[in-house]
Structures are given as C-alpha cells and as structure tokens.
Amino acid sequence: xxxxxxxxxxxxxxxxxxxxxxxxxxxxxxxxxxxxxxxxxxxxxxxxxxxxxxxxxxxxxxxxxxxxxxxxxxxxxxxxxxxxxxxxxxxxxxxxxxxxxxxxxxxxxxxxxxxxxxxxxxxxxxxxxxxxxxxxxxxxxxxxxxxxxxxxxxxxxxxxxxxxxxxxxxxxxxxxxxxxxxxxxxxxxxxxxxxxxxxxxxxxxxxxxxxxxxxxxxxxxxxxxxxxxxxxxxxxxxxxxxxxxxxxxxxxxxxxxxxxxxxxxxxxxxxxxxxxxxxxxxxxxxxxxxxxxxxxxxxxxxxxxxxxxxxxxxxxxxxxxxxxxxxxxxxxxxxxxxxxxxxxxxxxxxxxxxxxxxxxxxxxxxxxxxxxxxxxxxxxxxxxxxxxxxxxxxxxxxxxxxxxxxxxxxxxxxxxxxxxxxxxxxxxxxxxxxxxxxxxxxxxxxxxxxxxxxxxxxxxxxxxxxxxxxxxxxxxxxxxxxxxxxxxxxxxxxxxxxxxxxxxxxxxxxxxxxxxxxxxxxxxxxxxxxxxxxxxxxxxxxxxxxxxxxxxxxxxxxxxxxxxxxxxxxxxxxxxxxxxxxxxxxxxxxxxxxxxxxxxxxxxxxxxxxxxxxxxxxxxxxxxxxxxxxxxxxxxxxxxxxxxxxxxxxxxxxxxxxxxxxxxxxxxxxxxxxxxxxxxxxxxxxxxxxxxxxxxxxxxxxxxxxxxxxxxxxxxxxxxxxxxxxxxxxxxxxxxxxxxxxxxxxxxxxxxxxxxxxxxxxxxxxxxxxxxxxxxxxxxxxxxxxxxxxxxxxxxxxxxxxxxxxxxxxxxxxxxxxxxxxxxxxxxxxxxxxxxxxxxxxxxxxxxxxxxxxxxxxxxxxxxxxxxxxxxxxxx
Amino acid sequence: xxxxxxxxxxxxxxxxxxxxxxxxxxxxxxxxxxxxxxxxxxxxxxxxxxxxxxxxxxxxxxxxxxxxxxxxxxxxxxxxxxxxxxxxxxxxxxxxxxxxxxxxxxxxxx
Numbered sequence: 001x002x003x004x005x006x007x008x009x010x011x012x013x014x015x016x017x018x019x020x021x022x023x024x025x026x027x028x029x030x031x032x033x034x035x036x037x038x039x040x041x042x043x044x045x046x047x048x049x050x051x052x053x054x055x056x057x058x059x060x061x062x063x064x065x066x067x068x069x070x071x072x073x074x075x076x077x078x079x080x081x082x083x084x085x086x087x088x089x090x091x092x093x094x095x096x097x098x099x100x101x102x103x104x105x106x107x108x109x110x111x112x113x114x115x116x117x118x119x120x121x122x123x124x125x126x127x128x129x130x131x132x133x134x135x136x137x138x139x140x141x142x143x144x145x146x147x148x149x150x151x152x153x154x155x156x157x158x159x160x161x162x163x164x165x166x167x168x169x170x171x172x173x174x175x176x177x178x179x180x181x182x183x184x185x186x187x188x189x190x191x192x193x194x195x196x197x198x199x200x201x202x203x204x205x206x207x208x209x210x211x212x213x214x215x216x217x218x219x220x221x222x223x224x225x226x227x228x229x230x231x232x233x234x235x236x237x238x239x240x241x242x243x244x245x246x247x248x249x250x251x252x253x254x255x256x257x258x259x260x261x262x263x264x265x266x267x268x269x270x271x272x273x274x275x276x277x278x279x280x281x282x283x284x285x286x287x288x289x290x291x292x293x294x295x296x297x298x299x300x301x302x303x304x305x306x307x308x309x310x311x312x313x314x315x316x317x318x319x320x321x322x323x324x325x326x327x328x329x330x331x332x333x334x335x336x337x338x339x340x341x342x343x344x345x346x347x348x349x350x351x352x353x354x355x356x357x358x359x360x361x362x363x364x365x366x367x368x369x370x371x372x373x374x375x376x377x378x379x380x381x382x383x384x385x386x387x388x389x390x391x392x393x394x395x396x397x398x399x400x401x402x403x404x405x406x407x408x409x410x411x412x413x414x415x416x417x418x419x420x421x422x423x424x425x426x427x428x429x430x431x432x433x434x435x436x437x438x439x440x441x442x443x444x445x446x447x448x449x450x451x452x453x454x455x456x457x458x459x460x461x462x463x464x465x466x467x468x469x470x471x472x473x474x475x476x477x478x479x480x481x482x483x484x485x486x487x488x489x490x491x492x493x494x495x496x497x498x499x500x501x502x503x504x505x506x507x508x509x510x511x512x513x514x515x516x517x518x519x520x521x522x523x524x525x526x527x528x529x530x531x532x533x534x535x536x537x538x539x540x541x542x543x544x545x546x547x548x549x550x551x552x553x554x555x556x557x558x559x560x561x562x563x564x565x566x567x568x569x570x571x572x573x574x575x576x577x578x579x580x581x582x583x584x585x586x587x588x589x590x591x592x593x594x595x596x597x598x599x600x601x602x603x604x605x606x607x608x609x610x611x612x613x614x615x616x617x618x619x620x621x622x623x624x625x626x627x628x629x630x631x632x633x634x635x636x637x638x639x640x641x642x643x644x645x646x647x648x649x650x651x652x653x654x655x656x657x658x659x660x661x662x663x664x665x666x667x668x669x670x671x672x673x674x675x676x677x678x679x680x681x682x683x684x685x686x687x688x689x690x691x692x693x694x695x696x697x698x699x700x701x702x703x704x705x706x707x708x709x710x711x712x713x714x715x716x717x718x719x720x721x722x723x724x725x726x727x728x729x730x731x732x733x734x735x736x737x738x739x740x741x742x743x744x745x746x747x748x749x750x751x752x753x754x755x756x757x758x759x760x761x762x763x764x765x766x767x768x769x770x771x772x773x774x775x776x777x778x779x780x781x782x783x784x785x786x787x788x789x790x791x792x793x794x795x796x797x798x799x800x801x802x803x804x805x806x807x808x809x810x811x812x813x814x815x816x817x818x819x820x821x822x823x824x825x826x827x828x829x830x831x832x833x834x835x836x837x838x839x840x841x842x843x844x845x846x847x848x849x850x851x852x853x854x855x856x857x858x859x860x861x862x863x864x865x866x867x868x869x870x871x872x873x874x875x876x
Numbered sequence: 877x878x879x880x881x882x883x884x885x886x887x888x889x890x891x892x893x894x895x896x897x898x899x900x901x902x903x904x905x906x907x908x909x910x911x912x913x914x915x916x917x918x919x920x921x922x923x924x925x926x927x928x929x930x931x932x933x934x935x936x937x938x939x940x941x942x943x944x945x946x947x948x949x950x951x952x953x954x955x956x957x958x959x960x961x962x963x964x965x966x967x968x969x970x971x972x973x974x975x976x977x978x979x980x981x982x983x984x985x986x
Binding site: 023024026027028030031033034035037038056057058062063066067069 | 903904905922923924925927928931941946948950951952953
C-alpha cells in the first residue's frame with residue numbers, strides 16, 4: 001500500500017476514531033438484527049432467535065477489538081487508549097501513584113546525575129586530535145608507579161626512543177609570578193613545558209607562532225599565552241603578540257596565543273619553556289615533570305613500552321646510584337588523567353544503581369499489591385474475553401507511565417544532586433570539563449525510565465493476569481495467587497533490606513574514615529591561620545640581604561596588626577604545596593644508594609615558624625636570628641628523619657649534606673615533631689627545615705596565626721604588602737583550614753553522597769517492609785478476626801505479624817552483611833587510609849537498620865491487634 | 877468459536893469477499909451467507925474474521941460501505957467493489973490460479 005494512503009488512513013483512524021467506533025457499533029447491531037430476522041423466519045421464537053444470534057455473533061467487544069487491531073495505526077491507537085486508561089486508573093489512586101513516582105524518581109535521578117559525571121570524566125575523549133595515540137609517562141620504582149619523571153632522564157628518553165612522534169614534558173608545578181607594567185600588579189600562573197608539548201597534542205597557537213626547538217636552550221624569554229588571559233588581562237588585541245610582559249621583573253616576549261579553552265594537565269595563564277640549561281632539577285633523582293607523548297603512526301603502547309624499558313635498563317647501568325630499579329610506565333593520557341577519580345566514580349555509580357534497585361523492587365512490591373486489589377477487574381475482563389497479553393500490555397503501560405513521570409521528576413533530582421554534591425568532585429582539576437546534565441544524560445534518563453517501567457511492571461503484570469476467572473468469580477478468592485504474590489513480595493523486601501544493609505555498612509565505614517580524617521592530628525594547627533603567597537622581583541631585590549630585609553620587615557609589620565598572634569612563612573605550605581624532596585645524608589659519608597637514601601621534603605623557614613604552626617620542637621633549638629648568611633648552615637629535621645639517620649644517637653650537632661656535596665654541609669640544631677606535609681590522607685611525611693634567611697629566597701608563602709576570623713586580616717595584610725612595594729602582591733589568600741578541607745573534598749563528596757544514598761535506601765526499605773506487612777494484615781483480617789473470636793490474645797497476634805517481618809529482615813541483614821564484606825574489599829583499594837573492616841561500623845549499620853525495620857514491622861502488627869472481631873466477621 | 881472448516885488464509889478471505897461483492901453490493905450477513913451457500917458450507921465466515929476483513933479492505937480502498945435498506949426494511953451497511961477493488965480481484969484470481977496449478981502439478985507428480 002502506498003505510504004501516503006497508509007498515512008492518511010492512520011491519520012483518519014486516529015482522528016475519526018469515535019466516528020468509526022460508532023459506525024462499527026451500528027453495523028454490528030444491524031448484523032445482529034438481520035440474524036434475528038433470519039432465525040425468526042426459520043421459525044424460532046423471537047427470544048430464542050436473539051439468544052441464538054448472540055451466540056453466533058460471539059462477543060461484540062471481541063469483534064470490535066479485532067476490527068480496531070486490523071485498522072491502520074492500530075498499534076499507536078491501542079497505545080493511546082492504554083495510556084489514557086492508565087492515566088485514569090493512576091489518577092484514581094493518587095497515593096500509590098505519588099509514592100511510586102517519588103520512589104523511582106530518587107533512583108532514576110541519582111543514577112542519571114552519576115551517569116553524567118561518569119560520562120564526563122571517564123567516557124568523554126580528551127579534546128585533542130587522535131587521542132588514542134597520546135600517552136602519559138610516569139616514573140616507576142621496581143615496577144610500582146611513583147609520580148613525575150626526572151628532567152634529565154626525560155631528555156635521554158626523548159633522544160633515544162623512536163616510538164614517539166613527539167615525547168614532551170611539563171613541569172608538575174606551576175609558578176605564580178607577579179606581572180607588572182601598565183596598571184595594577186597582578187599574579188599570573190606560569191606553566192613550564194618543552195617546545196614539543198603542543199605539537200604532541202596536535203594544538204597550535206591561533207595567533208602568532210609556536211615554540212621552536214632551539215629556543216629550549218637558555219629558555220629564551222618567550223611565552224605562549226592562554227586565550228582567556230589574552231582576552232581578559234591583555235585586552236585581546238593581536239598587537240599584543242610580539243610585545244613584552246614583565247614577570248617578576250623579567251622581560252618575557254609573547255610569541256603567540258593558544259586556542260580558546262585550551263588547557264592541559266594544569267591550568268595556567270601562560271606557558272614558558274623549560275630551560276634545558278637551567279639550574280633547576282639537574283639531578284637524576286629530582287623528579288618533577290609529567291611526560292606526554294604522541295606515538296608514531298602504527299606504534300602501539302606496548303611497543304613503545306618495550307622500547308622505553310630497554311632505555312630504562314641502559315640508564316640503570318650508566319647511573320646505578322640514581323636509576324636503580326627506576327623505569328618509565330606509559331599509559332593512555334586519558335586514563336592517566338582520570339585514574340585518581342575512577343574508583344570513586346565507579347563506586348558512586350554502583351551505589352546509585354543499588355538505590356535504583358531498591359526503588360524498583362519497592363515499586364514492584366506496590367504493583368504486586370495493586371495487582372491483588374485489581375483481581376476482580378482483571379478476572380472480569382478475562383471472563384469477557386480479553387486476551388491475557390492485552391491485559392499485560394495494559395498493566396505495563398501503567399508502570400511505564402509511572403516510571404516516565406518518575407524520570408521527569410528524576411531529572412529534577414539529578415540537577416539538584418549535580419549542583420549540590422557532584423560539582424564538588426575534583427574532576428575539574430584534572431583538566432577535564434566538569435559534568436552537566438546534557439542531552440546524553442537526558443536520553444539516558446529516558447531510556448532508564450522506560451527500562452525501569454518494564455522491569456518493574458513485568459512480574460506483577462504476569463502475576464496479576466494469572467487468574468482463573470471462573471474460580472475467582474465463583475469464590476471471590478484466589479488463595480494460591482495471594483500466597484505466591486506475597487512470597488514474591490517477601491523476596492523483594494529481602495532484597496531491599498539486604499541492599500540497604502550493604503549501603504549502610506559502606507557509608508558507615510566511609511563516614512568513620514572521614515571522621516578519622518577530620519579529627520586526625522595533622523601535626524600542625526590548621527584553625528585560625530591565614531595563608532597567601534608573596535613573591536618579589538629579583539631585578540628590584542638583587543641581593544640576599546635586600547630580599548631578607550623585605551620579608552623580615554613584612555613579617556614584623558604583619559605581627560603589629562591587631563588580631564595577629566604571630567606571622568611566619570615557608571617556601572611551601574603543608575597540603576597546599578606538596579613534594580619537593582631532596583637527598584639528605586651524614587657528612588663525611590658516600591651518598592647512599594637509592595634504597596637507603598633519605599630524601600625528606602625540603603622547606604625553608606624564618607625563626608618562629610614552628611611556634612606559629614604549633615609544631616612542637618622535641619630536641620635542640622629553633623632556627624634563630626643569629627643563623628644568617630655568614631654563619632654555619634643550620635637544619636631542623638623531623639622525628640622520623642632523626643630516627644632513620646641517627647638511630648643510635650642524638651642528631652643534634654651532627655653535620656649533614658643536603659642535596660649535593662657542592663653545597664656547604666648543614667648542622668642539625670633541632671628535631672621537630674612529625675607532621676603531614678603532602679597529603680591529609682597519608683601519614684606524616686619526612687621533612688627538613690633550612691633557615692630561609694641563609695638562602696635568601698624571593699618567593700614565600702605566608703602563615704599568619706590570628707586570634708579571630710583569619711579572613712578579616714586579608715585586607716590589612718594586602719595593604720601592608722602594597723605599601724612596601726607597589727609591584728608586589730599578597731596573592732591567593734586563603735585559610736589553611738579551607739585548603740585542608742578542599743584537599744578532602746573528593747572524599748567528602750563520596751562519603752556524603754553514599755550517606756545520602758544509604759539514608760534514602762533505608763527509608764525505601766522501611767516503606768517496602770511496612771507496605772508488605774500492612775497488606776498481609778489486610779488480607780488476613782478475617783483470619784485475625786476469627787482467631788480473636790476464638791480467644792487468641794493480642795500478644796499472640798502481635799507476635800504472629802512481627803515474626804513474619806523479622807524473618808524477612810533477618811534474611812536481608814544476613815545477605816547484606818555478606819555483600820558488605822565484599823564491598824569492603826573494593827574499598828581497600830581506595831586511595832586513602834581506609835579502615836575497612838570495623839566492627840563498630842557493621843554494628844552501627846545493623847542497629848540502625850534493625851530499629852527502623854522493627855518500627856516498620858510494629859505498625860502493621862499493632863494495627864492487627866486493634867482489629868475488632870465483630871466488625872470483621874459481620875462484613876463476611 | 878473459530879469453527880471454519882478450512883483454515884482461511886487472510887488473503888483467501890479477502891479474495892472470497894471481493895469475488896462475492898463483484899456480483900452485487902451486499903451487507904455483512906449477506907456476504908457471510910453467500911460464501912456459505914456458494915462453497916456449500918466449506919467456508920463459514922464468522923463475524924470475528926468478517927468485520928476486520930471488511931474494514932481492512934475498505935481502508936485500502938477496494939470496497940466502499942454505505943448505509944442502505946435491507947429487503948426486510950432493516951438499516952444495514954452495504955459494501956460494493958470499487959474500481960481498484962475490481963482490479964485487485966483480477967490480480968488475486970490470477971495469483972490463485974497459478975498457486976492452484978502449481979500445487980496440483982506437485983500433488984499429481986508421482
């Protein structure tokens with residue numbers, strides 16, 4: 001049949017539905033009348049003729065149904081009619097409808113929000129051409145991944161390997177530099193890259209030219225700037241390219257502008273070249289660069305890895321002291337970027353799916369109960385000749401409509417969840433765009449809703465229509481049906497209890513770990529401490545004395561401000577600026593081999609730093625004013641370092657080598673308690689503190705201990721800095737507490753989300769349990785009435801109902817505990833100090849669940865005892 | 877229910893109806909009776925298959941239904957063949973003859 005005519009018929013049959021139906025009614029009536037006439041003519045009595053004619057016609061409804069099905073667009077038409085019937089039925093049961101929609105909305109919403117995050121972080125490709133050929137390189141020790149790569153090793157890999165089109169590097173830290181010149185001084189963030197990083201990524205400047213290979217030597221004072229920095233600070237004129245920026249007083253030429261939105265690994269305002277001949281990180285055991293490579297065409301990661309392994313082995317032979325057991329591991333760039341969050345995300349995603357599972361089984365339970373209440377309707381329709389599959393389709397339409405409504409509500413839930421929780425996940429920090437509820441997520445929600453509706457509805461629909469109409473209509477009962485449905489429902493409740501037990505145990509563990517983290521003694525006091533960084537241009541302060549003078553006068557002035565208890569500074573604040581470890585060994589000995597070499601975090605501080613940070617000095621003395629440029633170099637080490645270097649004697653007065661024998665030896669003057677320097681999650685880090693004024697640094701991070709709210713001092717300190725020098729800034733002020741909190745944000749989000757999820761799960765399981773028992777009590781009202789009339793005590797009845805509920809809860813708890821044990825195994829792989837099997841967490845979760853479950857059981861049980869036997873038996 | 881003596885293929889029923897209507901316009905019961913009569917009771921078309929078939933044919937434009945008066949003054953819907961229907965009947969007949977010929981040959985080959 002031509003498509004046009006089919007379309008027309010479909011359209012007509014939809015628009016003229018009522019007309020056609022009326023016509024068909026009349027036609028069938030006419031048929032019946034003619035048939036009766038015929039029979040009367042054959043000599044039947046009119047009554048007998050009518051009866052006979054009706055039998056011959058068969059069910060009018062069935063004939064009509066078959067005609068409708070044969071019409072064009074019948075499927076669509078049936079769907080519309082099913083849907084409108086479903087709407088009517090649902091409207092008549094607002095209680096059921098609202099509960100089912102809300103319950104499913106929670107599950108669908110949570111899963112959708114998590115899906116959008118997972119897809120942004122794990123599924124979306126990084127925005128570079130041929131991303132599959134991009135790899136990241138990390139240093140390994142004895143095959144274990146151990147962070148950034150040595151710059152010196154990198155040049156060897158670059159020169160010796162043939163697998164890469166480009167093998168590039170980027171320094172693992174950015175540098176804050178003060179931009180001066182026209183207008184207000186400003187802090188800009190510089191990243192340091194090798195010339196071939198952008199060609200490796202396949203990204204070229206949109207204005208100007210890229211870095212040249214020969215510019216690497218000497219680091220030529222050139223920079224590429226980010227599009228945002230160009231448009232914002234520099235006004236976006238093309239004439240800017242070729243111009244000069246003064247960074248910390250040094251002239252730097254802008255050679256080009258990178259494309260809009262381009263950032264890689266670390267967010268910066270401008271990129272400068274790693275100076276190949278520069279004085280930094282010139283040792284092979286100084287590791288500070290991320291490697292990014294583009295594989296040559298047709299080269300696999302495995303092939304490149306084999307070649308790199310061979311190079312690592314020859315480096316090991318050449319430089320046994322620094323390169324023993326050292327290697328380079330290649331992984332896909334995208335994998336490397338998301339490695340840290342992958343497990344957390346997958347864990348959250350599975351939590352979301354579990355909540356959806358609970359929500360679905362809950363609604364399936366509700367549908368089973370509803371199916372029972374609708375037995376009269378279903379039995380009647382089957383008796384009238386409705387085919388079973390039609391009824392199943394009708395019931396499924398209802399559950400899909402509920403789940404679609406839940407999907408719409410769930411999108412709201414997803415937005416809320418995304419906005420208030422997931423945004424705090426540290427995904428943006430990886431250089432990957434943050435997640436949003438986009439078209440993909442909406443499509444996901446739609447498909448998930450439909451699937452949920454079908455999955456949730458199919459078993460209840462099968463059960464509800466498995467009724468023998470003759471038997472049911474005769475007796476008004478369907479006992480076997482009831483028993484099977486409630487067994488099924490019981491199973492669903494067990495699943496819900498089990499899954500919520502699992503979620504509760506999981507989040508109890510996470511929460512106890514978070515509490516432990518928050519209450520951990522970091523080794524310093526993070527409350528009431530304002531931090532910020534100050535860097536002065538070397539051109540203006542060329543000598544040590546001038547720089548020291550600037551900083552000591554700055555600290556003095558800050559300490560004079562009311563509300564300041566003490567002011568100090570350090571080259572790298574704990575948690576905020578991690579790493580930078582240098583070798584340390586007793587003077588007069590050979591430099592120990594890699595395995596025995598101590599390399600604590602290198603920090604330099606003025607006198608009074610430990611007092612300001614509230615780090616107790618255990619032995620010896622603090623760095624003093626007298627420890628200046630002309631006196632013996634001094635060093636304060638931490639407890640652990642002291643024990644490792646001098647296990648048998650006091651370290652005070654010992655001479656040690658820091659970093660290199662080319663530098664003068666240091667004398668250990670004090671031992672300070674261990675503290676966390678790099679991360680909150682891992683234990684305290686070994687560290688050593690040099691005297692800042694013996695080094696004359698030009699960039700320091702301030703630590704100001706205050707009596708009240710630290711942020712109130714931000715303004716006065718900024719003013720002091722500006723008044724001292726117009727070209728210097730008090731940059732990135734923040735409280736140390738906020739820095740510590742931020743470093744735990746990812747973990748907090750995972751914990752908080754899983755806490756919210758398990759709370760929701762608990763409520764859902766309680767609703768499911770309550771619903772089941774309330775239904776069971778309703779079904780057994782007669783029995784209860786008879787029992788009461790026969791002399792059963794209310795106590796007996798209470799026990800009878802409670803027993804059923806508590807058996808289900810018991811099974812659920814048992815299954816949940818087994819599941820929880822399995823989940824804790826997964827938790828053990830989480831990248832933090834997780835305490836995985838804790839009796840209190842299990843007990844706490846069990847207790848909460850048992851209490852809620854007991855309450856959910858008790859209500860229907862108590863209602864059972866309120867039954868009046870007279871009322872019940874009278875109804876019968 | 878469904879006591880047709882031969883399993884009516886849907887297409888066969890359509891052809892029988894078209895053929896029946898080729899002679900004169902008839903109402904539903906009339907079609908059913910005529911087929912019964914002509915085939916000497918081999919095909920008994922029940923309302924459950926008759927009406928869907930009629931509506932299908934009408935939708936395709938092969939027959940047209942109009943309300944009229946029956947012989948005993950009852951209102952009834954009379955169906956008649958359209959030009960397209962007559963053409964279709966020709967095609968169906970041709971197909972049918974070919975199928976019958978083919979099957980007969982097959983059965984008679986020994």
